[in-house]
Amino acid sequence: MMYKVVEHFISINGEGKRAGELALFIRFKGCNLTCSYCDTMWANREHTKFTFMNKEEIHNLIKESKVKNVTLTGGEPLLQDNMYELLEFISQDKSVNIEIETNGSVDIGTFSKLDNPPSFTLDYKLPSSNMEDLMYTNNYNYLKNSDVVKFVAGTKSDLDRAKEIIKKYDLTNKCHVYLSPSFEEITPAQIVEYMKENRLNDVKLQLQMHKFIWDPEERGV
Ligand SMILES: C[S@@+](CC[C@H](N)C(=O)[O-])C[C@H]1O[C@@H](n2cnc3c(N)ncnc32)[C@H](O)[C@@H]1O
Ligand SMILES: Nc1nc2[nH]cc(C(=O)O)c2c(=O)[nH]1
Numbered sequence: 001m002m003y004k005v006v007e008h009f010i011s012i013n014g015e016g017k018r019a020g021e022l023a024l025f026i027r028f029k030g031c032n033l034t035c036s037y038c039d040t041m042w043a044n045r046e047h048t049k050f051t052f053m054n055k056e057e058i059h060n061l062i063k064e065s066k067v068k069n070v071t072l073t074g075g076e077p078l079l080q081d082n083m084y085e086l087l088e089f090i091s092q093d094k095s096v097n098i099e100i101e102t103n104g105s106v107d108i109g110t111f112s113k114l115d116n117p118p119s120f121t122l123d124y125k126l127p128s129s130n131m132e133d134l135m136y137t138n139n140y141n142y143l144k145n146s147d148v149v150k151f152v153a154g155t156k157s158d159l160d161r162a163k164e165i166i167k168k169y170d171l172t173n174k175c176h177v178y179l180s181p182s183f184e185e186i187t188p189a190q191i192v193e194y195m196k197e198n199r200l201n202d203v204k205l206q207l208q209m210h211k212f213i214w215d216p217e218e219r220g221v
């Protein structure tokens with residue numbers, strides 16, 4: 001099976017549990033959502049060029065990189081045909097930590113049953129994304145304590161909704177919970193204020209570190 005890869009690069013992970021650590025990023029083409037704030041819409045467009053890679057080539061890329069942390073992102077990585085087969089293959093290599101950035105609309109149930117399952121960073125798309133209706137909340141039954149549920153907020157009402165969802169599904173007792181500003185739509189300080197006012201314990205503010213280090217529009221960093 002072949003997978004559509006639009007870019008791969010080594011950087012520090014700007015997001016997630018391993019933020020600040022080196023990671024190899026593999027970005028897959030295409031997405032089923034159109035979030036209002038998406039910073040990688042280019043990867044989702046029909047005309048965007050890609051390279052077909054098979055599972056052995058992807059595993060070789062990982063081995064040759066000599067980087068332990070691998071982030072599969074996109075686009076929506078879990079929508080590639082036969083993603084299960086790729087994950088089954090690369091997860092046999094216990095020397096790598098696989099993280100998957102996924103949008104919260106795709107069922108992660110089958111992937112979480114792998115022998116050595118990857119860590120998921122599962123978004124819950126808030127109202128200002130315009131994608132909330134497509135969230136598949138049954139996924140919260142499959143969360144492991146190494147996973148993350150992430151809320152990208154652009155408004156105060158987004159934060160209210162995130163608070164409700166965290167409570168409704170008891171997320172802080174199931175996994176890590178991150179709140180992240182939709183870049184330049186709300187300030188990190190406003191999120192911290194909200195966390196203080198609402199005593200949001202066990203929730204972490206997360207900033208996209210790479211957008212502070214490099215030009216926020218730059219690709220491949
Ligand atoms: C580009 S997405 C790719 C993976 C998957 N489609 C998803 O949405 O999780 C990777 C992460 O970047 C976040 N993101 C995209 N645009 C952003 C923005 N403008 N500000 C903050 N985070 C953003 C997404 O919410 C997601 O957590
Ligand atoms: N440095 C860096 N860290 C990231 N963490 C998640 C990313 C993504 O686009 O999914 C990303 C990215 O594009 N760059």
Ligand code: SF4
Pocket residue numbers: 031032033034035037038039040041044074075076103
């Ligand atoms: S789900 Fe992810 S890749 Fe798709 S539009 Fe939203 S942020 Fe962009």
Ligand SMILES: [Mg+2]
Pocket residue numbers: 100101102103121122123150
């Ligand atoms: Mg995600």
